[in-house]
Amino acid sequence: MDLLQPSDSALISLYLAGQESAFAILLERHRSRAYTTILLIVRDEDVADDLLQDTFIKAIHTLKSGRYNEEGKFAPWICRIAHNLAIDSFRRGKRTPHLRLDDNERLANTLTVADDGPDDVLAREETHTRLRALIQELPAAQKEVLLMRHYGDMSFQEIADATGVSINTALGRMRYALINLRKKMTAHSLHHYDSNLTPFDPAPVCIQRIAS
């Protein structure tokens, strides 16, 4: 653990002790994963923003009422709430799914690479938009595992428990989800995201795994 970064457990304790800034850090740390999980399910930015509010309001109530008992695993917990609310909303179908692809103001808010030109930024955003569409094409079971693991930060065992399958089934679904995505990306020539990578050289292999 990075000693300069307080753990989620520490932030929750501080929040419950009245430190509002601790909750702001928790929100900043986890909102993107939760929001992406929701958006990839409901496919509507307005609904996703509403559901993100609902997600964190539910968390606030649970935390402040002393009912939180996740033993430090805040990320999977908040993303499970987000996932469940998004699924409920999508099933109710109160709004027609619609992605606003031409929202330049929104795009500007998501920019993180300052030295890229506007063409690069637009090309990357277009790639990401198409990739989001490809994720929607995955079989439901594969998409569910992918969202829970990659954006929900749930372990494969936690996913297995939550979905009522074995860990090997969860792993298999994730494997096929990633294989399918890579095939679709290749078929659609989505290469912008890895334009900085050199062609694969088996040795040496530089491993940069995501943080748990």
Next chain:
Amino acid sequence: MIQTLPHSTLLQYVYNELPPERQREVEEALQHDPDLASTCADLLLAQRALDGVRREPRPETSEAILRYSRTFLARS
């Protein structure tokens, strides 16, 4: 070449779910198995692509959540 590790283990490796001793086993295998290393690279590329898809909510949404939290604290 026959891969020395199952894909499921590799998947747990790239998602940082293996204990340290299993991680070292995988890293050892990657150095001697080009097919496994190629598969691992594919998984990492897919991960990278998925990271790029992440989106942020509108700033007003975060502000509304923080405002609710402050109000909730004031009420309780």
